Amino acid sequence: MIKVLVVEDSAVARELLIGILAADPGIEVIGTATDGKEAIEFVNRDRPDVVTMDIYMPTISGIEATQRIMETNPVPIVVVSGNWNPEEAETTFRLMEAGAVAIVQRPTGPGHPDHSRMVREFLQTVKAMSEVKVVRRWPHNRKTASVSSAQLANIQTAVLPSSVDNLRAIAIGASIGGPIVLRTILNSLPADFPVPLLIVQHMTTGFIEAMVAWLGETSRIPLHIAKNYEQPIPGHAYFAPDGRQMGLYGSGRISIIEGKAENGAKPSVSYLFRSVAGVFDKKAAGVLLTGMGNDGADALKLMKDKGAITIAQDSESSVVYGMPGVAAEIGAATYILSPERIATALISIVNKERSERK
Numbered sequence: 001m002i003k004v005l006v007v008e009d010s011a012v013a014r015e016l017l018i019g020i021l022a023a024d025p026g027i028e029v030i031g032t033a034t035d036g037k038e039a040i041e042f043v044n045r046d047r048p049d050v051v052t053m054d055i056y057m058p059t060i061s062g063i064e065a066t067q068r069i070m071e072t073n074p075v076p077i078v079v080v081s082g083n084w085n086p087e088e089a090e091t092t093f094r095l096m097e098a099g100a101v102a103i104v105q106r107p108t109g110p111g112h113p114d115h116s117r118m119v120r121e122f123l124q125t126v127k128a129m130s131e132v133k134v135v136r137r138w139p140h141n142r143k144t145a146s147v148s149s150a151q152l153a154n155i156q157t158a159v160l161p162s163s164v165d166n167l168r169a170i171a172i173g174a175s176i177g178g179p180i181v182l183r184t185i186l187n188s189l190p191a192d193f194p195v196p197l198l199i200v201q202h203m204t205t206g207f208i209e210a211m212v213a214w215l216g217e218t219s220r221i222p223l224h225i226a227k228n229y230e231q232p233i234p235g236h237a238y239f240a241p242d243g244r245q246m247g248l249y250g251s252g253r254i255s256i257i258e259g260k261a262e263n264g265a266k267p268s269v270s271y272l273f274r275s276v277a278g279v280f281d282k283k284a285a286g287v288l289l290t291g292m293g294n295d296g297a298d299a300l301k302l303m304k305d306k307g308a309i310t311i312a313q314d315s316e317s318s319v320v321y322g323m324p325g326v327a328a329e330i331g332a333a334t335y336i337l338s339p340e341r342i343a344t345a346l347i348s349i350v351n352k353e354r355s356e357r358k
Contacts, residue, residue: 001026001027001028002026002027002028002049002050002126002127002130003028003030003046003047003048003049003050004021004027004028004029004030004048004049004050004051004052004126005029005030005031005032005033005039005042005043005046005048005050005051005052006018006021006029006031006032006033006052007032007033007034007036007038007039007051007052007053007054007057007062007065008032008033008034008052008054008080009034009035009054009056009057009058010054010082013054013082013106014032014034016106016107016109017052017080017106017107018032020107020119020122020123021052021123021126024123026127027123027126027127030046030048031046031048034057034058035057035058035059035060036057036059036060036061036062036064036065036068037059037060037065039051039053039060039065039069040060040065040068040069040072043069043073043075044072044073047073047075048075049075049076049130050075050076050077050078050126050129050130051069051075051076051077051078052077052078052080052126053065053066053077053078053079053080053095053100054080054082055079055081055082055091055092055095062079062095063091063094063095063098066095066098066099066100067098067099069099070098070099074099076101076102076129076130076132077095077099077100077101078100078101078102078103078104078125078126078129079092079095079096079100079102079103079104080104080105080106080122081103081104081105081106081204081207082105082106089206089207089209089210089211090210090213090214092207092210093179093210093211093214096179096180097180101129101132101176101177101319102125102128102129102176102177103203103204103207104121104122104125104204105118105121105204105205105206105207106118106122107119107122121204124292125176128176128292128320129176131320132319132320166283167195167283167284167285167309167349167350168195168196168252168280168283168284169195169196169197169198169232169248169252169276169280169283169284169285170195170196170197170198170284170285170286170287170346171197171198171199171200171272171273171276171284171285171286171287171303172185172197172198172199172200172286172287172288172289173199173200173201173269173272173273173286173287173288173289173291173295173296173300173323174199174200174201174202174269174288174289174290174291174323175201175202175265175269175289175290175291175292175293175295175320175322175323176202176290176291176292176319176320177289177290177291177318177319177320178201178202178289178290178291179201179211179214179215181289181290181313181317181339182199182201182215182289183214183215183218183219184339184340184343185287185339185342185343185346186215186218186219186220186221186223186237187218187219187220188340188343188344188347189219189220189221189343189346189347190220190347191220191221191235192235193220193221193234193235193346193347193350194234194235194350195234195235195350196232196233196234196235196236196237196238197221197236197237197238198226198232198237198238198240198246198248198254198272198276199237199238199239199240200239200240200246200267200268200269200271200272200296201239201240202265202267202269202291202295203242205242205243206242208225208239208240208241208242209225211239212224212225212239219237221235221236221237222235222236222237223236223237223239224236224237224238224239225238225239225241226238226239226240226241226246226254226256227254227256228254228255228256228257229249229253229254229255230253230254231252231253231254232252232253232254238254240256240267240272241256241267243258243266243267244256244257244258244259244266244267245257245258245259245260245262245266245267245268245271245272246267246271246272246275247271247272247274247275247276248275248276248278248279248280249279250279252279252280255275259271262295263293263294263295263296264293264295265293265295268295268296269288269295269296269299269323270295270296270297270298270299271299272296272299273286273296273299273300273302273303274299274302276303276308277299277302277303277306277308280308281306281307281308282306282307282308283308284303284308284309285308285309285310285311285346285349286299286300286303286304286308286309286310286311287310287311287312287313287342287346288300288310288311288312288313288323288324288327288332288333289312289313289318289323289324289339289342290313290317290318290319290320290321290322290323290324291320291322291323291324292320292322292323293322293323294322294323294326295323296323296327297323297324297326297327297330297332298330298332300312300327300332300333301327301330301331301332303332304331304332304333304334309334309335309349310327310332310333310334310335311333311334311335311336311337311342311345312324312325312327312328312332312333312335312336312337313336313337313338313339313342314336314337314338316338317338317339324336
């Protein structure tokens, strides 16, 4: 049984979450808290497997409660966002900085057309997070890691391709745990990075714009929500929008279509990787980050088979070693690296290409 603590100050919302969780035979709600202070005390005393965390509460907010829990008795914390507005969406990423591992929108009540889907996503996230045995703490007072010149020198450039033939795009896919890793990578890239990045991040509907704004606070390169038929600009990053598949037209312009879900996801990492492989072959790089399931693994293998550079995040730094783990198992990743080393490798690749062009 997965033991869950529900932290929610609204009685109505609290009862809704308890009812949804208790209806699953594999979950036991072992307690509730109406504010952050109660949540901290409960975790210290009873050690739940997962905490569902409200954001705005009296006494101690969800952000402060998450910080304290992750500094003392860390457990997987799932942020449950109730209000559909940009301010709350942005605040959820502050909780991820504090150490929360996932975000999910609070399910609507029975009778709403989205109720079943949202309940399914909520339960799936809670169950997946219960399997995270070691939750890594990102202290709120620690700056996001960036790559120093010393770290860059430490990469063994001999293991990287001796020649990169006109690298045209870097495709990145991520799911649970991805935002923090993306922040590390994007914060490490220099402002004159010469290649566009195309990024699919599995994200609860309504949060992608807030995530991009949050990532943009520390990124040296411009970040965008991708638009159909947009021409990718070197040194810019483009994120797939909610509920659409992102790929490339044959001309290299961005394609945004309705499409069908792949591997249960839309946008899908596999869709992006396969499209990039079809357009650029070996003139591309694919990076698969932390996440649940197997989205992207098969298409990363396709990219590798076509001669592209392929990288998967390592198990030690992954919140959930699903997507990159599958990629490693099927031989899709040439390099398996930590987030800091992924950034370093990308910089090394483009620097090597620059030097070879001179």
